[in-house]
Amino acid sequence: MDIVRRGLAKRYRAERRFKAMGVLAIGASLLFLAMLFVSIAGNGYTAFQQTHIRLEVSLEPEAFEGISLSAADYAGLVKKSLRRMFPEVSGRGDLRQLYALVSSGAGYRLREMVMARPQLVGQTLPLWVPADDDVDMLIKGHFGGEASGSATRLSDSQRQWIDRLKAEGKIEKRFNRTFFTTGDSREPELAGIRGAVAGSFFTLVVTLALSFPIGVAAAIYLEEFAPRNRWTDLIEVNINNLAAVPSIVFGLLGLAVFLNFFGLPRSAPLVGGLVLTLMTLPTIIIASRAALKSVPPSIREGALGIGASKMQMVLHHVLPLAMPGMLTGTIIGMARALGETAPLLMIGMVAFIVDIPGSLTDPSTVLPVQIYLWADSPERAFVERTSAAIMILLAFLIVMNAAAVYLRKKFEKRW
């Protein structure tokens, strides 16, 4: 008894040590996670606002004479209204600086408005147009409080004009709708993630529609029907290997097979989905097989014992019980596919694409590639947009993983 008692302290010490290490490990990972979120959110939250400048645009009827509504010089109208606001500015250089205060997209915004409501012609209307990204950065304070002209990329006179606009209340930050409604652009203030989100959506639809049925069917065949022999062992080893293959290799395969051999369109979500299907299939098969394995054999015997055929046994009893595990595996595979960049670079989904894709074969890009593209851009304003896009991507991942947990809880059955 004394021997036991002497050892006790040591045993408990070991237990406490292990617990402390566990707490430490979890604490460290939570800390890093918090740092990640704080830095991304801190960088990115400003992207959801955009500086706008209020212009009084007079849509003079002369500007629309003899030409169609769409061909009118809207940019010219915007410039004219700027000149009216600052009548003292003259000289080509100064004027160019003045025009640079508003985004080059201001003209398009005006054009859209007039096209939608032609009766506006002849009126003078107040219009909030997006400011140029440099102005935006200055207003948001990303250049530092009293930065000199060279650091802000704005000249002294431009800064004076901005101060005047501020004093007159003609410049303010508003919710950045553009970010959610447009595709990519070279101008940060006009760039949005809608195109990337649509591309990601189409790509994932293709991936899910192909990989889930194929993966589940393959898993069921291998687990329930296939004989155990050297061939199935070989297949199993290869599936496990494929799950570990670097994703860029799948990209190269997609390039060689889908683009060069089958001649499918470049940069299309269809091909992206096919490539990501190849990538997620092993994950889904492995998860589904594990789920099938975890169904107790007594259920199978019960079904077979009353004369169910093998197919009935699988479909009526085994599959419903394995479904939660299969769904979890699939959603985790999908989440991985959503965050995948490398294989898509190989099949041309890295291109600069302004239009929002409307179908599976339209050229498009996806969220992680968009993040990569923006992170690569030199403009200061893309920094916050990169972070904002990361936030959107993370939000999607959290939603998908939450869905996995929910489905698991919902379909899980006790026996």
Place this chain on the structure above:
Amino acid sequence: MINALDSRSARVVSQPPTRLGSREDLRTIGEATVANPKISCRHVDVFYGDKQAIFDVSLDIGNKEVIAMIGPSGCGKSTFLRCLNRMNDTIEGCRVTGAITLDGQNIYDEKQDVVPLRAQVGIVFQKPNPFPKSIWDNVAYGPKIHGLAETKAELEEIVETALQKAGLWEEVKDRLHQPGTGLSGGQQQRLCIARTIAVSPEVILMDEPCSALDPIATAKIEDLIDELRTQYSIVIVTHSMQQAARVSQRTAYFHLGYLIEVGRTQQIFTTPRHRLTEDYITGRFG
């Protein structure tokens, strides 16, 4: 047929397996055959891979009788039971030779379909294994897949009859749509019996149906077996000699894969003819 029987028995006897470690005569003694059998097995050998689990067993199962199989653990009684409706097919590497006929039809014939066979020869397992579905679905599943009921009313009747026969109806009639897994162990086992009966089999195999149950639930199942005897042939594997004595008319004693002795239950338990049987029954090993 007779010749084949003799030559095969001779082979087995002339090469007694060394692992038995004794010079006991392993030839079956007692009345292995009955007149007008439901199932008759001749020279059944079962192999798991290279390992032989059953050695040359010949045994008849009579019409509407309860035959108990007893013997120490690992003696092959469950393996033999599972041969009778080909549940062994599901085990990788399991091979059965010899002849097993049901109503004169060889069930290991290539043309024999296992689905109708298992509808004819139902099985109840050691651990209650209701499907994780409602009580009603559990019982209705078999009739549904075999198309035994044309209408919903017919199906309801089948379910009710099966549950009544299994002695479960009074206990569950108000909660037919609650999960079968929520019942107590004994109720679950009777649900499994009801599930088997619902397919209207001719033979019911029971693989230690009471080993996971308490004495009261066991008594209920034993009463049930007694009632079912009037309609079905029942083969029951059990570890409990008292149970075998209580429920069965005939008893077969297995030892390390050999069928040692068969006979009327009373005779086996009172005047065993084989030394191994006697040793087992008197509790010298087991």
